[in-house]
Amino acid sequence: MMHAKSAVFSIDEHKDRFARARAALKAAKLDACLMVAPENVYYVGGYETWVGVNSPQFLIFTAKEDAPTLILRNVDLALARETTWVGDIRTYHLHTDSVPDLVTKVLKEKGLIRGRLGIEFQSYALPHGMALTLKEALPGFDFADATDLFGDLRLVKSAAEIDMLRAAGKFAQIGLTAAKRTLKAGISEIELAAEIEGAMRRAGSDYWAIPTELASGWRSAGGHAAPRPKAIEPGDLVHVEFAGVSNRYHATALQTLGVGTPSKRATDLYDVALLSLKAGLAATKVGARVDAIEEASLEPLRKEGLEHAAMMRFGYGLGIAYPPIWLETLQISRGFDRVLEPGMVFVLHSCLELPDEELGVVQGGTYLLKEDGLEMLAGAGDIDLIRV
Missing domain, CATH: 3.90.230.10 (Creatinase/methionine aminopeptidase superfamily)
Structure with missing residues:
Protein backbone atom coordinates (compact mmCIF):
# COMPACT_ATOMS: atom_id res chain seq x y z
CA MET A 1 0.00 0.00 0.00
CA MET A 2 1.20 3.50 -0.80
CA HIS A 3 0.33 6.68 1.13
CA ALA A 4 -0.81 9.48 -1.18
CA LYS A 5 0.09 13.13 -0.55
CA SER A 6 -3.47 14.19 0.20
CA ALA A 7 -4.66 11.01 1.91
CA VAL A 8 -7.02 11.78 4.77
CA PHE A 9 -6.80 8.51 6.68
CA SER A 10 -3.94 6.25 7.71
CA ILE A 11 -2.89 3.16 5.82
CA ASP A 12 -3.93 1.05 8.81
CA GLU A 13 -7.46 2.45 8.72
CA HIS A 14 -7.73 1.68 5.03
CA LYS A 15 -6.40 -1.84 5.58
CA ASP A 16 -9.17 -2.40 8.10
CA ARG A 17 -11.86 -1.02 5.79
CA PHE A 18 -10.64 -3.12 2.88
CA ALA A 19 -10.54 -6.26 5.01
CA ARG A 20 -14.12 -5.66 6.17
CA ALA A 21 -15.28 -5.04 2.61
CA ARG A 22 -13.68 -8.30 1.47
CA ALA A 23 -15.23 -10.16 4.42
CA ALA A 24 -18.62 -8.74 3.43
CA LEU A 25 -18.11 -10.11 -0.10
CA LYS A 26 -17.37 -13.55 1.27
CA ALA A 27 -20.31 -13.50 3.66
CA ALA A 28 -22.65 -12.59 0.79
CA LYS A 29 -21.19 -15.40 -1.36
CA LEU A 30 -20.01 -12.93 -3.99
CA ASP A 31 -16.93 -13.70 -6.07
CA ALA A 32 -16.00 -10.08 -6.71
CA CYS A 33 -17.35 -6.56 -6.69
CA LEU A 34 -17.55 -3.68 -9.10
CA MET A 35 -17.76 -0.85 -6.57
CA VAL A 36 -19.12 2.28 -8.27
CA ALA A 37 -20.59 4.59 -5.60
CA PRO A 38 -18.09 7.44 -4.99
CA GLU A 39 -18.72 7.40 -1.25
CA ASN A 40 -17.80 3.69 -1.08
CA VAL A 41 -14.82 4.03 -3.40
CA TYR A 42 -13.55 6.84 -1.17
CA TYR A 43 -14.24 4.90 2.03
CA VAL A 44 -12.50 1.71 0.92
CA GLY A 45 -10.03 2.96 -1.68
CA GLY A 46 -9.32 6.48 -0.47
CA TYR A 47 -10.04 7.91 -3.95
CA GLU A 48 -11.64 11.31 -3.35
CA THR A 49 -13.40 12.83 -6.35
CA TRP A 50 -16.90 13.75 -7.46
CA VAL A 51 -16.47 12.78 -11.12
CA GLY A 52 -18.14 9.38 -10.83
CA VAL A 53 -21.33 11.28 -11.55
CA ASN A 54 -20.32 11.72 -15.19
CA SER A 55 -17.38 9.36 -15.82
CA PRO A 56 -17.63 5.66 -14.93
CA GLN A 57 -15.22 4.52 -12.24
CA PHE A 58 -14.85 1.15 -10.52
CA LEU A 59 -12.96 -0.29 -7.59
CA ILE A 60 -12.65 -4.00 -8.38
CA PHE A 61 -11.51 -6.72 -6.01
CA THR A 62 -12.39 -10.34 -5.37
CA ALA A 63 -13.21 -12.40 -2.31
CA LYS A 64 -9.71 -13.88 -2.57
CA GLU A 65 -6.42 -12.20 -1.63
CA ASP A 66 -5.85 -10.11 -4.76
CA ALA A 67 -4.96 -6.42 -4.69
CA PRO A 68 -7.75 -4.04 -5.71
CA THR A 69 -7.84 -2.38 -9.11
CA LEU A 70 -9.14 1.14 -9.70
CA ILE A 71 -10.61 1.98 -13.10
CA LEU A 72 -11.12 5.64 -13.97
CA ARG A 73 -11.00 8.17 -16.78
CA ASN A 74 -7.46 9.13 -17.86
CA VAL A 75 -8.01 12.82 -17.20
CA ASP A 76 -8.63 11.97 -13.52
CA LEU A 77 -5.45 9.98 -12.93
CA ALA A 78 -3.72 12.86 -11.14
CA LEU A 79 -6.72 13.23 -8.82
CA ALA A 80 -6.55 9.56 -7.90
CA ARG A 81 -2.85 9.72 -7.16
CA GLU A 82 -3.47 12.57 -4.72
CA THR A 83 -5.61 10.44 -2.42
CA THR A 84 -5.80 6.69 -3.11
CA TRP A 85 -3.63 3.97 -1.61
CA VAL A 86 -4.52 1.63 -4.50
CA GLY A 87 -1.48 0.90 -6.65
CA ASP A 88 -3.14 -0.78 -9.63
CA ILE A 89 -4.89 2.03 -11.53
CA ARG A 90 -6.20 1.50 -15.07
CA THR A 91 -7.42 4.37 -17.21
CA TYR A 92 -9.60 4.79 -20.28
CA HIS A 93 -10.29 7.61 -22.69
CA LEU A 94 -13.89 8.78 -22.58
CA HIS A 95 -15.98 7.97 -25.68
CA THR A 96 -13.17 6.15 -27.49
CA ASP A 97 -12.29 3.29 -25.11
CA SER A 98 -14.77 0.64 -24.00
CA VAL A 99 -15.19 0.68 -20.22
CA PRO A 100 -17.00 -2.70 -20.13
CA ASP A 101 -14.13 -4.25 -22.10
CA LEU A 102 -11.64 -2.89 -19.57
CA VAL A 103 -13.73 -4.26 -16.69
CA THR A 104 -13.85 -7.65 -18.41
CA LYS A 105 -10.07 -7.61 -18.89
CA VAL A 106 -9.43 -6.83 -15.21
CA LEU A 107 -11.76 -9.60 -14.03
CA LYS A 108 -10.02 -12.12 -16.33
CA GLU A 109 -6.65 -11.07 -14.91
CA LYS A 110 -8.08 -11.84 -11.48
CA GLY A 111 -9.06 -15.31 -12.68
CA LEU A 112 -12.78 -14.68 -13.13
CA ILE A 113 -14.81 -15.38 -16.25
CA ARG A 114 -18.00 -16.28 -14.42
CA GLY A 115 -19.51 -15.98 -10.95
CA ARG A 116 -21.48 -13.51 -8.83
CA LEU A 117 -20.63 -9.82 -8.87
CA GLY A 118 -21.75 -7.25 -6.33
CA ILE A 119 -22.53 -3.73 -7.58
CA GLU A 120 -24.52 -0.87 -6.09
CA PHE A 121 -27.70 -0.92 -8.19
CA GLN A 122 -29.13 2.05 -6.33
CA SER A 123 -26.20 4.40 -6.93
CA TYR A 124 -26.62 7.32 -9.32
CA ALA A 125 -23.06 6.48 -10.45
CA LEU A 126 -24.44 3.40 -12.22
CA PRO A 127 -26.60 4.75 -15.06
CA HIS A 128 -29.03 2.29 -16.59
CA GLY A 129 -27.16 2.32 -19.89
CA MET A 130 -23.87 1.40 -18.23
CA ALA A 131 -25.56 -1.40 -16.29
CA LEU A 132 -26.96 -2.85 -19.51
CA THR A 133 -23.61 -2.72 -21.31
CA LEU A 134 -21.85 -4.35 -18.36
CA LYS A 135 -24.42 -7.12 -18.31
CA GLU A 136 -23.92 -7.67 -22.04
CA ALA A 137 -20.12 -7.65 -21.74
CA LEU A 138 -20.12 -10.11 -18.81
CA PRO A 139 -22.54 -12.89 -19.82
CA GLY A 140 -20.94 -15.39 -17.48
CA PHE A 141 -21.72 -13.34 -14.38
CA ASP A 142 -24.78 -12.86 -12.23
CA PHE A 143 -25.17 -9.40 -10.69
CA ALA A 144 -26.32 -8.81 -7.11
CA ASP A 145 -27.29 -5.51 -5.49
CA ALA A 146 -24.51 -4.54 -3.04
CA THR A 147 -25.89 -1.11 -2.11
CA ASP A 148 -26.65 -2.05 1.49
CA LEU A 149 -23.76 -4.49 1.73
CA PHE A 150 -21.17 -1.78 1.16
CA GLY A 151 -23.16 1.14 2.54
CA ASP A 152 -23.61 -0.61 5.88
CA LEU A 153 -19.83 -0.83 6.27
CA ARG A 154 -19.79 2.93 6.81
CA LEU A 155 -22.48 3.24 9.49
CA VAL A 156 -20.33 2.89 12.62
CA LYS A 157 -17.70 5.60 12.53
CA SER A 158 -14.07 5.28 13.61
Whole structure:
Protein backbone atom coordinates (compact mmCIF):
# COMPACT_ATOMS: atom_id res chain seq x y z
CA MET A 1 0.00 0.00 0.00
CA MET A 2 1.20 3.50 -0.80
CA HIS A 3 0.33 6.68 1.13
CA ALA A 4 -0.81 9.48 -1.18
CA LYS A 5 0.09 13.13 -0.55
CA SER A 6 -3.47 14.19 0.20
CA ALA A 7 -4.66 11.01 1.91
CA VAL A 8 -7.02 11.78 4.77
CA PHE A 9 -6.80 8.51 6.68
CA SER A 10 -3.94 6.25 7.71
CA ILE A 11 -2.89 3.16 5.82
CA ASP A 12 -3.93 1.05 8.81
CA GLU A 13 -7.46 2.45 8.72
CA HIS A 14 -7.73 1.68 5.03
CA LYS A 15 -6.40 -1.84 5.58
CA ASP A 16 -9.17 -2.40 8.10
CA ARG A 17 -11.86 -1.02 5.79
CA PHE A 18 -10.64 -3.12 2.88
CA ALA A 19 -10.54 -6.26 5.01
CA ARG A 20 -14.12 -5.66 6.17
CA ALA A 21 -15.28 -5.04 2.61
CA ARG A 22 -13.68 -8.30 1.47
CA ALA A 23 -15.23 -10.16 4.42
CA ALA A 24 -18.62 -8.74 3.43
CA LEU A 25 -18.11 -10.11 -0.10
CA LYS A 26 -17.37 -13.55 1.27
CA ALA A 27 -20.31 -13.50 3.66
CA ALA A 28 -22.65 -12.59 0.79
CA LYS A 29 -21.19 -15.40 -1.36
CA LEU A 30 -20.01 -12.93 -3.99
CA ASP A 31 -16.93 -13.70 -6.07
CA ALA A 32 -16.00 -10.08 -6.71
CA CYS A 33 -17.35 -6.56 -6.69
CA LEU A 34 -17.55 -3.68 -9.10
CA MET A 35 -17.76 -0.85 -6.57
CA VAL A 36 -19.12 2.28 -8.27
CA ALA A 37 -20.59 4.59 -5.60
CA PRO A 38 -18.09 7.44 -4.99
CA GLU A 39 -18.72 7.40 -1.25
CA ASN A 40 -17.80 3.69 -1.08
CA VAL A 41 -14.82 4.03 -3.40
CA TYR A 42 -13.55 6.84 -1.17
CA TYR A 43 -14.24 4.90 2.03
CA VAL A 44 -12.50 1.71 0.92
CA GLY A 45 -10.03 2.96 -1.68
CA GLY A 46 -9.32 6.48 -0.47
CA TYR A 47 -10.04 7.91 -3.95
CA GLU A 48 -11.64 11.31 -3.35
CA THR A 49 -13.40 12.83 -6.35
CA TRP A 50 -16.90 13.75 -7.46
CA VAL A 51 -16.47 12.78 -11.12
CA GLY A 52 -18.14 9.38 -10.83
CA VAL A 53 -21.33 11.28 -11.55
CA ASN A 54 -20.32 11.72 -15.19
CA SER A 55 -17.38 9.36 -15.82
CA PRO A 56 -17.63 5.66 -14.93
CA GLN A 57 -15.22 4.52 -12.24
CA PHE A 58 -14.85 1.15 -10.52
CA LEU A 59 -12.96 -0.29 -7.59
CA ILE A 60 -12.65 -4.00 -8.38
CA PHE A 61 -11.51 -6.72 -6.01
CA THR A 62 -12.39 -10.34 -5.37
CA ALA A 63 -13.21 -12.40 -2.31
CA LYS A 64 -9.71 -13.88 -2.57
CA GLU A 65 -6.42 -12.20 -1.63
CA ASP A 66 -5.85 -10.11 -4.76
CA ALA A 67 -4.96 -6.42 -4.69
CA PRO A 68 -7.75 -4.04 -5.71
CA THR A 69 -7.84 -2.38 -9.11
CA LEU A 70 -9.14 1.14 -9.70
CA ILE A 71 -10.61 1.98 -13.10
CA LEU A 72 -11.12 5.64 -13.97
CA ARG A 73 -11.00 8.17 -16.78
CA ASN A 74 -7.46 9.13 -17.86
CA VAL A 75 -8.01 12.82 -17.20
CA ASP A 76 -8.63 11.97 -13.52
CA LEU A 77 -5.45 9.98 -12.93
CA ALA A 78 -3.72 12.86 -11.14
CA LEU A 79 -6.72 13.23 -8.82
CA ALA A 80 -6.55 9.56 -7.90
CA ARG A 81 -2.85 9.72 -7.16
CA GLU A 82 -3.47 12.57 -4.72
CA THR A 83 -5.61 10.44 -2.42
CA THR A 84 -5.80 6.69 -3.11
CA TRP A 85 -3.63 3.97 -1.61
CA VAL A 86 -4.52 1.63 -4.50
CA GLY A 87 -1.48 0.90 -6.65
CA ASP A 88 -3.14 -0.78 -9.63
CA ILE A 89 -4.89 2.03 -11.53
CA ARG A 90 -6.20 1.50 -15.07
CA THR A 91 -7.42 4.37 -17.21
CA TYR A 92 -9.60 4.79 -20.28
CA HIS A 93 -10.29 7.61 -22.69
CA LEU A 94 -13.89 8.78 -22.58
CA HIS A 95 -15.98 7.97 -25.68
CA THR A 96 -13.17 6.15 -27.49
CA ASP A 97 -12.29 3.29 -25.11
CA SER A 98 -14.77 0.64 -24.00
CA VAL A 99 -15.19 0.68 -20.22
CA PRO A 100 -17.00 -2.70 -20.13
CA ASP A 101 -14.13 -4.25 -22.10
CA LEU A 102 -11.64 -2.89 -19.57
CA VAL A 103 -13.73 -4.26 -16.69
CA THR A 104 -13.85 -7.65 -18.41
CA LYS A 105 -10.07 -7.61 -18.89
CA VAL A 106 -9.43 -6.83 -15.21
CA LEU A 107 -11.76 -9.60 -14.03
CA LYS A 108 -10.02 -12.12 -16.33
CA GLU A 109 -6.65 -11.07 -14.91
CA LYS A 110 -8.08 -11.84 -11.48
CA GLY A 111 -9.06 -15.31 -12.68
CA LEU A 112 -12.78 -14.68 -13.13
CA ILE A 113 -14.81 -15.38 -16.25
CA ARG A 114 -18.00 -16.28 -14.42
CA GLY A 115 -19.51 -15.98 -10.95
CA ARG A 116 -21.48 -13.51 -8.83
CA LEU A 117 -20.63 -9.82 -8.87
CA GLY A 118 -21.75 -7.25 -6.33
CA ILE A 119 -22.53 -3.73 -7.58
CA GLU A 120 -24.52 -0.87 -6.09
CA PHE A 121 -27.70 -0.92 -8.19
CA GLN A 122 -29.13 2.05 -6.33
CA SER A 123 -26.20 4.40 -6.93
CA TYR A 124 -26.62 7.32 -9.32
CA ALA A 125 -23.06 6.48 -10.45
CA LEU A 126 -24.44 3.40 -12.22
CA PRO A 127 -26.60 4.75 -15.06
CA HIS A 128 -29.03 2.29 -16.59
CA GLY A 129 -27.16 2.32 -19.89
CA MET A 130 -23.87 1.40 -18.23
CA ALA A 131 -25.56 -1.40 -16.29
CA LEU A 132 -26.96 -2.85 -19.51
CA THR A 133 -23.61 -2.72 -21.31
CA LEU A 134 -21.85 -4.35 -18.36
CA LYS A 135 -24.42 -7.12 -18.31
CA GLU A 136 -23.92 -7.67 -22.04
CA ALA A 137 -20.12 -7.65 -21.74
CA LEU A 138 -20.12 -10.11 -18.81
CA PRO A 139 -22.54 -12.89 -19.82
CA GLY A 140 -20.94 -15.39 -17.48
CA PHE A 141 -21.72 -13.34 -14.38
CA ASP A 142 -24.78 -12.86 -12.23
CA PHE A 143 -25.17 -9.40 -10.69
CA ALA A 144 -26.32 -8.81 -7.11
CA ASP A 145 -27.29 -5.51 -5.49
CA ALA A 146 -24.51 -4.54 -3.04
CA THR A 147 -25.89 -1.11 -2.11
CA ASP A 148 -26.65 -2.05 1.49
CA LEU A 149 -23.76 -4.49 1.73
CA PHE A 150 -21.17 -1.78 1.16
CA GLY A 151 -23.16 1.14 2.54
CA ASP A 152 -23.61 -0.61 5.88
CA LEU A 153 -19.83 -0.83 6.27
CA ARG A 154 -19.79 2.93 6.81
CA LEU A 155 -22.48 3.24 9.49
CA VAL A 156 -20.33 2.89 12.62
CA LYS A 157 -17.70 5.60 12.53
CA SER A 158 -14.07 5.28 13.61
CA ALA A 159 -12.43 7.81 15.92
CA ALA A 160 -10.81 9.50 12.91
CA GLU A 161 -14.15 9.76 11.14
CA ILE A 162 -15.79 11.25 14.22
CA ASP A 163 -13.08 13.93 14.22
CA MET A 164 -14.07 14.76 10.62
CA LEU A 165 -17.75 14.91 11.56
CA ARG A 166 -17.11 17.20 14.51
CA ALA A 167 -15.16 19.52 12.21
CA ALA A 168 -18.04 19.44 9.73
CA GLY A 169 -20.42 20.26 12.57
CA LYS A 170 -18.41 23.35 13.45
CA PHE A 171 -18.72 24.58 9.88
CA ALA A 172 -22.49 23.97 9.99
CA GLN A 173 -22.82 25.91 13.24
CA ILE A 174 -21.00 28.82 11.64
CA GLY A 175 -23.64 28.71 8.92
CA LEU A 176 -26.46 28.74 11.49
CA THR A 177 -24.88 31.71 13.26
CA ALA A 178 -24.72 33.54 9.94
CA ALA A 179 -28.39 32.73 9.30
CA LYS A 180 -29.52 34.19 12.62
CA ARG A 181 -27.29 37.23 12.19
CA THR A 182 -28.49 37.96 8.66
CA LEU A 183 -32.17 37.05 8.75
CA LYS A 184 -34.53 40.03 8.65
CA ALA A 185 -37.61 41.13 6.82
CA GLY A 186 -36.91 42.46 3.34
CA ILE A 187 -33.97 40.31 2.29
CA SER A 188 -34.48 37.52 -0.21
CA GLU A 189 -34.16 33.83 0.46
CA ILE A 190 -31.23 33.74 -1.97
CA GLU A 191 -29.46 36.51 -0.07
CA LEU A 192 -29.86 34.60 3.17
CA ALA A 193 -28.54 31.40 1.58
CA ALA A 194 -25.54 33.30 0.21
CA GLU A 195 -24.60 34.49 3.70
CA ILE A 196 -24.91 30.99 5.13
CA GLU A 197 -22.87 29.37 2.36
CA GLY A 198 -20.26 32.12 2.24
CA ALA A 199 -19.67 31.92 5.99
CA MET A 200 -19.11 28.16 5.85
CA ARG A 201 -16.82 28.35 2.83
CA ARG A 202 -14.73 31.14 4.38
CA ALA A 203 -14.37 29.00 7.50
CA GLY A 204 -12.97 26.14 5.39
CA SER A 205 -15.94 23.91 4.59
CA ASP A 206 -15.75 21.55 1.65
CA TYR A 207 -18.63 21.66 -0.86
CA TRP A 208 -21.91 20.00 0.09
CA ALA A 209 -23.78 17.17 -1.60
CA ILE A 210 -27.25 18.78 -1.53
CA PRO A 211 -28.04 22.45 -2.25
CA THR A 212 -29.03 24.61 0.70
CA GLU A 213 -32.70 24.08 1.48
CA LEU A 214 -34.44 27.27 2.56
CA ALA A 215 -38.06 28.40 2.47
CA SER A 216 -40.03 31.22 4.07
CA GLY A 217 -43.62 32.23 4.68
CA TRP A 218 -46.07 30.70 2.22
CA ARG A 219 -43.25 28.52 0.83
CA SER A 220 -42.46 26.95 4.22
CA ALA A 221 -44.60 23.88 3.50
CA GLY A 222 -41.93 22.85 0.99
CA GLY A 223 -39.63 20.67 3.07
CA HIS A 224 -36.93 20.49 0.39
CA ALA A 225 -37.38 23.91 -1.15
CA ALA A 226 -34.44 25.65 -2.78
CA PRO A 227 -34.10 29.37 -1.98
CA ARG A 228 -35.88 31.73 -4.36
CA PRO A 229 -35.77 35.47 -5.04
CA LYS A 230 -38.85 35.75 -2.77
CA ALA A 231 -38.53 38.48 -0.15
CA ILE A 232 -38.79 37.37 3.47
CA GLU A 233 -41.67 39.14 5.20
CA PRO A 234 -42.59 40.05 8.79
CA GLY A 235 -44.35 37.11 10.49
CA ASP A 236 -42.73 34.48 8.25
CA LEU A 237 -41.46 31.17 9.49
CA VAL A 238 -38.12 30.50 7.78
CA HIS A 239 -36.57 27.04 7.81
CA VAL A 240 -33.07 26.16 6.68
CA GLU A 241 -31.28 22.87 6.12
CA PHE A 242 -27.68 22.66 4.96
CA ALA A 243 -24.44 20.84 5.74
CA GLY A 244 -20.97 21.72 6.83
CA VAL A 245 -18.43 19.41 5.21
CA SER A 246 -14.95 18.23 6.20
CA ASN A 247 -13.15 15.91 3.78
CA ARG A 248 -16.53 14.79 2.37
CA TYR A 249 -17.96 14.09 5.85
CA HIS A 250 -21.25 15.94 6.30
CA ALA A 251 -22.97 17.35 9.37
CA THR A 252 -26.40 18.78 8.65
CA ALA A 253 -27.87 21.78 10.47
CA LEU A 254 -31.64 22.34 10.61
CA GLN A 255 -33.61 25.15 12.19
CA THR A 256 -36.88 27.02 11.84
CA LEU A 257 -36.79 30.72 12.79
CA GLY A 258 -39.53 33.29 13.17
CA VAL A 259 -39.31 36.79 11.70
CA GLY A 260 -40.96 39.23 14.06
CA THR A 261 -44.21 37.75 15.37
CA PRO A 262 -45.46 34.68 13.47
CA SER A 263 -49.14 33.74 13.67
CA LYS A 264 -50.48 31.67 16.54
CA ARG A 265 -51.08 28.78 14.14
CA ALA A 266 -47.42 28.94 13.10
CA THR A 267 -46.10 28.98 16.66
CA ASP A 268 -48.49 26.21 17.70
CA LEU A 269 -47.24 24.05 14.83
CA TYR A 270 -43.66 24.70 15.89
CA ASP A 271 -44.49 23.69 19.47
CA VAL A 272 -46.00 20.40 18.33
CA ALA A 273 -42.97 19.73 16.10
CA LEU A 274 -40.78 20.38 19.13
CA LEU A 275 -42.69 17.84 21.21
CA SER A 276 -42.29 15.30 18.42
CA LEU A 277 -38.56 15.94 18.17
CA LYS A 278 -38.10 15.63 21.93
CA ALA A 279 -40.03 12.35 22.04
CA GLY A 280 -37.92 10.88 19.24
CA LEU A 281 -34.67 12.06 20.82
CA ALA A 282 -35.65 10.49 24.15
CA ALA A 283 -36.17 7.14 22.43
CA THR A 284 -32.83 7.27 20.57
CA LYS A 285 -30.30 5.20 22.46
CA VAL A 286 -27.94 2.28 22.00
CA GLY A 287 -29.94 -0.87 21.30
CA ALA A 288 -33.11 0.96 20.22
CA ARG A 289 -34.96 -0.24 17.12
CA VAL A 290 -35.27 2.41 14.45
CA ASP A 291 -38.98 1.81 13.90
CA ALA A 292 -39.67 2.26 17.63
CA ILE A 293 -37.87 5.61 17.56
CA GLU A 294 -40.09 6.95 14.79
CA GLU A 295 -43.19 5.61 16.53
CA ALA A 296 -42.19 7.55 19.64
CA SER A 297 -41.81 10.74 17.60
CA LEU A 298 -45.33 10.31 16.19
CA GLU A 299 -47.14 10.01 19.51
CA PRO A 300 -47.33 13.78 20.23
CA LEU A 301 -48.55 14.35 16.67
CA ARG A 302 -51.35 11.80 17.01
CA LYS A 303 -52.60 13.54 20.12
CA GLU A 304 -52.92 16.78 18.12
CA GLY A 305 -54.33 15.16 14.98
CA LEU A 306 -51.21 16.06 13.01
CA GLU A 307 -49.67 12.69 12.17
CA HIS A 308 -50.54 13.29 8.52
CA ALA A 309 -48.24 16.33 8.52
CA ALA A 310 -45.16 14.17 9.26
CA MET A 311 -44.29 13.19 5.71
CA MET A 312 -40.57 12.58 6.28
CA ARG A 313 -38.73 9.75 8.03
CA PHE A 314 -37.62 10.75 11.52
CA GLY A 315 -33.94 10.21 10.72
CA TYR A 316 -31.23 8.78 8.49
CA GLY A 317 -27.53 7.97 8.59
CA LEU A 318 -24.95 10.56 7.62
CA GLY A 319 -21.24 10.56 6.80
CA ILE A 320 -19.36 10.56 3.48
CA ALA A 321 -21.40 12.07 0.67
CA TYR A 322 -21.19 13.34 -2.89
CA PRO A 323 -23.83 15.11 -4.99
CA PRO A 324 -26.70 14.59 -5.37
CA ILE A 325 -27.45 13.09 -1.92
CA TRP A 326 -26.00 12.82 1.57
CA LEU A 327 -28.12 10.00 3.03
CA GLU A 328 -26.53 6.73 4.10
CA THR A 329 -28.22 3.32 4.19
CA LEU A 330 -29.39 3.73 7.79
CA GLN A 331 -33.09 4.69 7.92
CA ILE A 332 -34.67 5.67 11.24
CA SER A 333 -38.17 4.97 10.14
CA ARG A 334 -41.05 2.57 10.25
CA GLY A 335 -40.53 -0.40 7.96
CA PHE A 336 -36.99 -1.07 9.21
CA ASP A 337 -35.85 -3.20 12.13
CA ARG A 338 -32.22 -2.15 12.50
CA VAL A 339 -30.86 -1.64 16.01
CA LEU A 340 -28.71 1.41 16.78
CA GLU A 341 -25.05 0.99 17.75
CA PRO A 342 -22.50 3.30 19.38
CA GLY A 343 -20.55 5.30 16.80
CA MET A 344 -23.48 5.78 14.44
CA VAL A 345 -24.10 9.32 13.19
CA PHE A 346 -27.46 10.45 11.90
CA VAL A 347 -29.85 13.31 11.27
CA LEU A 348 -32.90 13.38 13.54
CA HIS A 349 -35.64 15.85 12.70
CA SER A 350 -39.26 16.78 13.02
CA CYS A 351 -40.63 17.86 9.67
CA LEU A 352 -44.28 18.95 9.59
CA GLU A 353 -45.84 20.16 6.36
CA LEU A 354 -49.34 21.57 5.85
CA PRO A 355 -49.48 22.38 2.12
CA ASP A 356 -53.12 23.53 2.21
CA GLU A 357 -52.21 26.07 4.90
CA GLU A 358 -48.91 27.05 3.24
CA LEU A 359 -47.13 26.34 6.50
CA GLY A 360 -44.25 24.09 7.52
CA VAL A 361 -41.61 23.50 10.21
CA VAL A 362 -38.30 21.63 10.07
CA GLN A 363 -36.28 21.27 13.26
CA GLY A 364 -33.47 18.98 14.41
CA GLY A 365 -29.81 18.30 13.79
CA THR A 366 -26.99 15.80 13.36
CA TYR A 367 -26.18 13.52 16.28
CA LEU A 368 -23.45 11.08 17.28
CA LEU A 369 -24.69 8.11 19.31
CA LYS A 370 -22.43 7.24 22.23
CA GLU A 371 -22.79 4.67 25.00
CA ASP A 372 -23.94 7.40 27.38
CA GLY A 373 -26.32 9.15 24.99
CA LEU A 374 -26.47 11.60 22.10
CA GLU A 375 -23.95 14.29 21.19
CA MET A 376 -25.33 16.94 18.86
CA LEU A 377 -22.79 17.77 16.16
CA ALA A 378 -24.81 20.38 14.28
CA GLY A 379 -28.22 21.99 14.21
CA ALA A 380 -30.55 23.81 16.57
CA GLY A 381 -32.00 20.71 18.21
CA ASP A 382 -34.95 20.75 20.59
CA ILE A 383 -35.13 24.44 21.51
CA ASP A 384 -37.99 26.92 21.65
CA LEU A 385 -38.71 29.01 18.58
CA ILE A 386 -36.18 31.82 18.12
CA ARG A 387 -37.61 35.07 16.75
CA VAL A 388 -35.40 37.59 15.01
